[in-house]
Structure formats: structure tokens, C-alpha cells
Amino acid sequence: MSWRSIRTIYLHEMARFFRTIWQSLASPVLSTVLYFVVFGAAIGGRIQSVEGVPYGAFIVPGLMMLTVLQQSVANASFGIFFPKFSGTIYEYLVAPAGWVEVMLGFVGAAASKAILIALVILLTSFFFVGVHVAHPFWMLAFLVLTATGFSLLGFILGLWAKNFEQLQIVPMMVITPLVFLGGAFYSASMLPPFWEQVARLNPVLYLVSGFRWSFFGIADVPVGVSLGAVALMIVALLLAIRWIFMTGWRLRE
Amino acid sequence: MAPIIQIDHLSKRYAGGTTALDDVSLSIEAGEILALLGPNGAGKTTLISIICGLVTPTQGTVRVGGHDIATDWRAARRMIGLVPQEIALEPFETVANSVRFTRGLYGAPPDEPHIEQVLRSLALWDKRDAPTKTLSGGMKRRVLIAKALSHKPQVLFLDEPTAGVDVQLRREMWQVVRELRASGVTIILTTHYLEEAEEMADRIGVIDRGKLLLVRPKDQLMGEFGRKQLTVELDAPLAALPEGWGLRGITLSADGRSLEYDYDARADRTGIGRLLAELGRLDLGVRDVATRQSSLEEVFMALLAGEQAAGGQAVGEQVVGEQGDAR
Numbered sequence: 001m002s003w004r005s006i007r008t009i010y011l012h013e014m015a016r017f018f019r020t021i022w023q024s025l026a027s028p029v030l031s032t033v034l035y036f037v038v039f040g041a042a043i044g045g046r047i048q049s050v051e052g053v054p055y056g057a058f059i060v061p062g063l064m065m066l067t068v069l070q071q072s073v074a075n076a077s078f079g080i081f082f083p084k085f086s087g088t089i090y091e092y093l094v095a096p097a098g099w100v101e102v103m104l105g106f107v108g109a110a111a112s113k114a115i116l117i118a119l120v121i122l123l124t125s126f127f128f129v130g131v132h133v134a135h136p137f138w139m140l141a142f143l144v145l146t147a148t149g150f151s152l153l154g155f156i157l158g159l160w161a162k163n164f165e166q167l168q169i170v171p172m173m174v175i176t177p178l179v180f181l182g183g184a185f186y187s188a189s190m191l192p193p194f195w196e197q198v199a200r201l202n203p204v205l206y207l208v209s210g211f212r213w214s215f216f217g218i219a220d221v222p223v224g225v226s227l228g229a230v231a232l233m234i235v236a237l238l239l240a241i242r243w244i245f246m247t248g249w250r251l252r253e
Numbered sequence: 254m255a256p257i258i259q260i261d262h263l264s265k266r267y268a269g270g271t272t273a274l275d276d277v278s279l280s281i282e283a284g285e286i287l288a289l290l291g292p293n294g295a296g297k298t299t300l301i302s303i304i305c306g307l308v309t310p311t312q313g314t315v316r317v318g319g320h321d322i323a324t325d326w327r328a329a330r331r332m333i334g335l336v337p338q339e340i341a342l343e344p345f346e347t348v349a350n351s352v353r354f355t356r357g358l359y360g361a362p363p364d365e366p367h368i369e370q371v372l373r374s375l376a377l378w379d380k381r382d383a384p385t386k387t388l389s390g391g392m393k394r395r396v397l398i399a400k401a402l403s404h405k406p407q408v409l410f411l412d413e414p415t416a417g418v419d420v421q422l423r424r425e426m427w428q429v430v431r432e433l434r435a436s437g438v439t440i441i442l443t444t445h446y447l448e449e450a451e452e453m454a455d456r457i458g459v460i461d462r463g464k465l466l467l468v469r470p471k472d473q474l475m476g477e478f479g480r481k482q483l484t485v486e487l488d489a490p491l492a493a494l495p496e497g498w499g500l501r502g503i504t505l506s507a508d509g510r511s512l513e514y515d516y517d518a519r520a521d522r523t524g525i526g527r528l529l530a531e532l533g534r535l536d537l538g539v540r541d542v543a544t545r546q547s548s549l550e551e552v553f554m555a556l557l558a559g560e561q562a563a564g565g566q567a568v569g570e571q572v573v574g575e576q577g578d579a580r
Contacts, residue, residue, distance in 0.1 A: 002360035004357055004360045004361070004362065005357065005358055005359070005360045007357070008354060008357030008358050009358065012354055019345075086341055086342075086343060086344070087337075087339055087340075087341030088341045088342065088343055090307060090335070090337055090341065091355060091358060091400070092358070093306055093307055094305045094306050094307060094330060094333065094335050095330065095355075095358045095359050095360075096326070096327040096328075096330040096331045096359060096360060097358060097359075097360065098327075248309055252306075252307060252308060252309055
């Protein structure tokens with residue numbers, strides 16, 4: 001394995017992020033402020049607390065998760081799709097770099113960007129609500145694992161997509177609904193029993209739940225199950241990426 | 254000495270049934286320029302795409318510097334640089350960063366003196382900080398060459414390096430290729446211009462419909478097939494050819510208004526001067542003079558006709574045997 005190849009791809013992708021640092025950060029920060037205004041102040045004024053946590057603080061982990069998922073998928077999918085679109089993908093395919101190097105470079109950069117933005121959102125939230133992180137280590141662990149998992153998913157999406165429409169349709173039609181229905185703004189226990197059981201089929205619920213536990217020590221599902229779900233997701237996606245590069249699906253003729 | 258590239262029985266068949274490459278075997282020696290000549294869709298790009306790792310072969314083996322491209326692909330690819338047919342560059346990246354990126358992607362440590370030397374040799378040093386989107390088409394193509402040379406490859410593939418470029422740039426490219434060869438790089442280029450192959454190559458491989466028809470030293474091939482034809486339009490029609498002209502390969506058109514003369518352009522004495530002098534002596538006015546070289550299609554026709562006449566066997570079998578003799 002060539003660490004230099006990984007580093008080259010990683011820094012190349014991060015350079016794009018830093019070239020447009022203000023656009024990269026302004027949009028998620030503005031969205032977060034709007035969420036706090038709408039959900040925190042307007043609706044939160046009517047919901048005093050959820051399981052003992054003020055509603056404004058309760059939605060912080062969900063907002064961070066929402067951003068991490070969207071940014072991970074968007075960054076990783078665009079990262080690998082753009083060389084396909086511009087034709088420069090040939091460089092990655094003829095270089096003495098295997099699927100592990102290419103994947104680590106792109107996914108590592110996409111996850112890093114998502115984590116940075118999530119931390120900026122956390123900092124922003126301090127201006128609106130009092131948030132105390134009960135388990136900082138696990139908060140970071142969930143953040144890294146989730147960003148990695150969804151960056152892997154985005155990477156596959158970018159490899160699969162043949163045009164910009166396909167690149168956007170999955171985040172819009174799949175990721176966003178899963179996040180909104182995954183308990184970002186409410187606890188699954190607030191749902192009627194039937195819908196609570198349906199919600200448990202949503203993998204994002206486990207991520208939000210675990211992440212929220214790292215903040216407040218409360219969770220919809222056991223933390224071990226959340227960790228297991230994200231680990232399982234990462235392994236499955238890694239195997240899929242390995243298969244794509246080995247067979248050359250959508251990459252080689 | 255072992256060849257730097259050894260290709261054995263390489264084939265590529267697509268799922269739809271199209272055969273892009275059909276049992277190609279070829280040896281390429283270190284330091285030579287090999288031109289793969291053939292019409293569009295002949296299989297030239299498929300062949301180099303397989304060697305470089307862009308296309309997976311259906312069968313056959315390729316060794317680069319003794320390294321199998323399937324089992325020892327990292328070592329094989331480190332030796333290779335590829336300049337693709339289509340210009341593909343990140344538009345916002347600067348020239349120097351683009352070249353540095355390729356070097357890093359190949360796992361090579363930073364080497365600024367080498368990057369500078371490559372950019373200077375391709376007349377890109379003054380443009381090193383310019384985003385690639387601001388460059389002309391010719392400069393972009395040179396950036397692609399610079400990227401391909403960034404990791405000091407021993408073998409450089411140039412896929413249609415002068416496709417769609419003007420005459421001046423084409424000549425600049427030829428000069429660049431000659432300089433690269435002088436620096437010890439083995440060069441394999443594809444082209445559908447006979448002139449380009451003639452200008453640069455040491456050997457020429459003719460490829461058509463996925464088959465490598467033959468590989469021969471350029472001088473031999475051009476001597477055999479690269480004939481030219483002179484057409485002389487006369488002021489007044491001529492009733493018959495002067496005596497002895499027919500034996501020299503001169504023919505008269507049916508209307509008697511033009512003479513056609515087949516000659517070997519590479520010969521010391523082409524006979525053109527003698528013909529024009531004789532026309533003057535006979536007081537035959539000349540309205541116009543034109544020359545044309547055998548087209549690629551004519552070379553193919555001559556090749557196929559020659560092979561069929563020689564053995565009466567299937568053309569493919571016959572020429573593959575010959576190709577083996579080329580090295």
C-alpha cells in the first residue's frame with residue numbers, strides 16, 4: 001500500500017474544500033441557525049423538554065448527524081464523480097494505486113470535511129443553547145464512524161452515478177428522508193408503538209440514538225447496538241467498494 | 254536483451270460480442286518508437302488501454318519490464334506513463350500542481366527539480382502557476398505529457414497525440430517525442446496518419462479490426478507500400494505515350510489530357526526531373542502538376558492483397574506469422 005498515494009489524493013480533495021472554505025462552512029452554519037430558530041425557538045417554545053433534556057439542546061446531536069450524513073455523502077460522491085465527469089479518472093486507474101489507496105484518499109477527505117463542519121455546528125449551537133457533552137470520546141467516535149460509513153456510501157454513489165441527476169437523487173430521495181425519520185428532531189419513544197417499530201427499521205435511528213447518548217446519556221436503542229450497526233455498515237460498504245474495483249464495474253471496460 | 258513490453262495472444266471481446274482485439278502478440282524493445290497505425294476503431298486504443306490498466310483483457314498476457322500487468326501490476330504501472338487521446342484535466346488546478354499530483358499519485362516522493370525540468374522541456378515553465386482551463390489546446394496536451402512524465406516512466410504511451418491539432422502543433426509534438434526518445438524513453442504511439450508514423454517511428458505496426466496485420470521497420474514498410482503518384486495535366490491532349498515511357502511506369506489517361514507516374518519517393522532518383530525535362534523538350538505544355546501519396550486505405554489494400562497472393566491462406570494467419578518474424 002502506498003501512503004504517499006493516499007496522502008496525495010487526501011490533500012488534493014481537502015485543497016478543494018479549503019479553496020472554498022467560506023462557502024463550505026457558511027451554508028451548514030446558516031442552515032443550523034435556521035433549524036435552531038424554527039425548531040428550537042418556535043417549536044421548542046411549546047415542547048419544554050424531551051426525556052428531561054431541553055428541546056433546543058435535544059436537537060443538537062440530530063442536527064449534527066443530519067449535517068454529517070448529508071456532507072459525507074455529498075463530498076464523497078462528488079469527489080469521485082468529478083474525475084469521472086471530467087475524464088481525469090483515468091489517472092487513478094492507471095496509477096500503481098489500488099482500491100484501498102483510492103478509497104482511503106477520497107473517503108478520508110470526505111469524512112474529514114463532514115467532521116469539521118459538524119464541529120463548527122456544535123460550536124454554533126453553543127450560542128443558542130447550553131449543551132453539555134457527557135461522553136466526549138464516544139461523541140467523537142460516533143462522529144468519525146458515521147462520517148466514515150456515509151462517506152463510503154457516497155463514494156459508491158459517485159462510482160455508480162452516470163450523471164449529476166443520479167448523483168443528487170439518492171441523497172434527496174433516500175438520505176434526507178431517513179435522517180428526518182431517524183429521530184433527528186424527536187425521540188422514537190414519542191411515536192405511536194406501531195410507528196416506533198417501523199422507525200427501528202431505519203439504520204439512521206441507531207446512529208442518531210447512539211450519538212445522542214454520547215451527549216445526554218439517553219438513547220432509543222442500546223449503545224452497543226448503535227455501534228454494531230455502524231460497524232456492520234462500514235464492513236458491508238467496504239466489501240462493495242472492493243468488489244467494484246476488482247470487477248471494474250462502472251470504472252473499467 | 255529482453256523486450257521492455259511483451260504481449261502474448263491478447264484479446265478483448267465485449268459482452269455484446271464485439272471483438273476489439275483479436276489474438277495480438279507483439280514485442281517492443283527498450284528505447285524504440287513504435288507507431289500503431291490503423292483507422293478509427295481498429296483496436297489501437299484498446300491495446301494500449303489494456304497495457305495501462307484501463308481495460309481488462311478477455312485473454313492473453315502482457316509483461317512490462319518483466320512484470321505481469323495482472324499479477325504484478327504495481328511494478329508494471331510504475332514503469333508506464335499514459336497520455337490519453339482526450340484532453341482531461343482538472344480545470345481549476347494549476348499546471349505545476351497538476352503535475353505534482355500525478356507524481357504523488359504514483360507514490361513517488363516530491364522532486365521539484367524534476368518537475369521543473371519536465372515543465373521547461375515542454376515549454377510550460379512560464380505557465381506553471383496558470384490554471385489549466387486558461388491554456389490553449391496545444392498547451393493542455395503538453396500538460397498531459399508532463400503529467401505522464403512526472404514519475405519518470407520508462408515507457409510512454411501516446412494515444413493519438415496529434416488528433417485534431419494544427420500543423421504547427423503537430424510538428425512541435427513530433428519534436429517533443431524525438432527528444433523523449435533521445436532521453437531513453439520507449440514510446441508507443443497510436444495514429445491514423447501515415448505521415449506521422451513515417452515521421453517518427455522506428456517500427457510501424459498496422460492494426461485493423463482488432464488484428465495486428467504486421468509489424469515492420471518503418472523503412473521497410475514505407476519502401477514496400479509508401480509509393481507516390483505524380484499527375485501532370487497537359488495543355489493539349491496527347492494521342493499516344495512517347496516510346497519507352499510506359500516501361501517507366503507512366504500512363505496516359507483515356508482523354509489524353511493527363512499523365513500519371515508512379516514513383517518511389519524514397520529513391521535517390523525519382524525520375525520526376527527527367528519526365529518534366531522530356532515534356533519541355535517535346536514542347537508539351539503543362540497546365541498543372543500534383544502528387545499524392547498512398548493513403549492508409551491503399552496501404553491496407555496492398556497489404557491484404559499481397560498477403561493473399563503470397564500464401565493463399567487466411568490473411569489473419571499469414572500476417573500473424575509474419576509479425577512473429579519481425580522481431
